[in-house]
Amino acid sequence: MATIKYLKSETAKVYTKSNENRVLLEALWGDRVEIVSNTQANGRYKVNVRWAKNVYIKAEDLGDEPLLELYFIDVGQGDGVLIVTPERKHILIDGATNALNNRMVKVQPILWIGSFLRNTKKRI
Structure with a gap:
């Protein structure tokens, strides 16, 4: 299993090779x-960061x-916010209006499954 780290400096140069100073991008x-x-x-x-693979x-x-x-999400019929906590918990807040034009907010914990988000159908 890969080790996951997070950038602790404001920016960091990402290099194409360990022994060269050619910068591919800044993280x-x-x-x-x-x-x-x-x-x-x-x-x-040697790392994978953003879209760059096997860089340094x-x-x-x-x-x-972390x-x-x-993440602010515009889904057309309302807005949503996905919150990812430093403990890697995911919370989805769905703001919309109902049929009577009343503003509503639903807060739902979600599970990360592969590359898909699945609603747990459990309300908090």
Whole structure:
């Protein structure tokens, strides 16, 4: 199983090779980083970050604490917010109007299954 880290510095350069300084992209504070190899080469880990696979990032830029994540979702008939807590719990808040034009808010915990979100049908 891959080791997951998070970017602890404001930005970090992502390199194409462990021994070169060619920068492919810059990762941002809080980005999720998957460690591909736990062995450092020139002070860098081989990682997957954002869309880049098998690239290198300095070990000193990585930490263990994830951030609180908020995703604002416009679904056309109302807005929603997906909250991902630092403990990796997912909460979906669905704001909409009902047939009588009354504003409603539903809060639902959800499970992450593969690449799909499934409603647990349990209300809190």
